[in-house]
Amino acid sequence: MTVREFEYHFRKLYLQLGMYALRIIDDEDNAEDIVEEAFLKAWQTISSGTIVENFNSYIYRSVRNECVNFLRRKNNFEDIDAIPEISEEAIDTSIRDARIWKAIDGLPEKCREIFLMSKRDGFSNQEIADELGISIKTVKNQMTKALSRLREALSQGHRPFFLPFL
Numbered sequence: 620m621t622v623r624e625f626e627y628h629f630r631k632l633y634l635q636l637g638m639y640a641l642r643i644i645d646d647e648d649n650a651e652d653i654v655e656e657a658f659l660k661a662w663q664t665i666s667s668g669t670i671v672e673n674f675n676s677y678i679y680r681s682v683r684n685e686c687v688n689f690l691r692r693k694n695n696f697e698d699i700d701a702i703p704e705i706s707e708e709a710i711d712t713s714i715r716d717a718r719i720w721k722a723i724d725g726l727p728e729k730c731r732e733i734f735l736m737s738k739r740d741g742f743s744n745q746e747i748a749d750e751l752g753i754s755i756k757t758v759k760n761q762m763t764k765a766l767s768r769l770r771e772a773l774s775q776g777h778r779p780f781f782l783p784f785l
Contacts, residue, residue: 620665620674628674629658636682638716643686653689657681679710722772726765733758734765 633654640650661678664671671677723731733751736742737758742750744758751758 620671625662625665628678632675632678633658634721635710635713635717636678638720639679639710639713640682640686642712642716643683644689649689650686653685654682657685675710718773719769722769725772726768730761730765730768733761734769737762 636654636657637650640653641647644650644653657678661671661674661681723734726734733747736747736750737744744755744762747753747758748755
């Protein structure tokens with residue numbers, strides 16, 4: 620695998636692997652570190668001459684193993700069977716989550732802030748309006764704008780999928 624091919628895989632898989640690790644360890648900062656460590660080890664393996672037939676499977680397995688190691692260090696975790704094996708569903712979920720967060724990141728700043736306050740933080744429209752010093756109507760308009768843009772971004776080139784907040 621060339622450096623260019625590796626960079627392609629890194630860019631393509633980084634966010635979805637982060638979502639996968641986050642579902643296992645429920646710690647955003649450490650999930651990111653785990654993915655970076657898995658890619659570093661993968662590059663070391665590949666650059667030493669080892670041929671990796673299916674890089675996607677290899678890197679997902681590496682991230683899972685890094686998550687297991689993290690949980691063992693953190694919690695004296697021994698029940699490896701409690702962490703499910705990698706499945707198509709887990710991969711599909713991580714891809715979906717990555718697409719959602721990429722679309723959310725593409726929202727205009729104020730629109731994204733209002734959307735996240737509502738959906739991630741559970742604030743009511745009134746609480747958002749009070750917190751940001753804006754009208755409820757502005758909050759509702761920004762939420763409508765956010766949901767519309769997310770639906771559009773997430774359906775481009777793909778069949779639409781169910782999002783509980785859309």
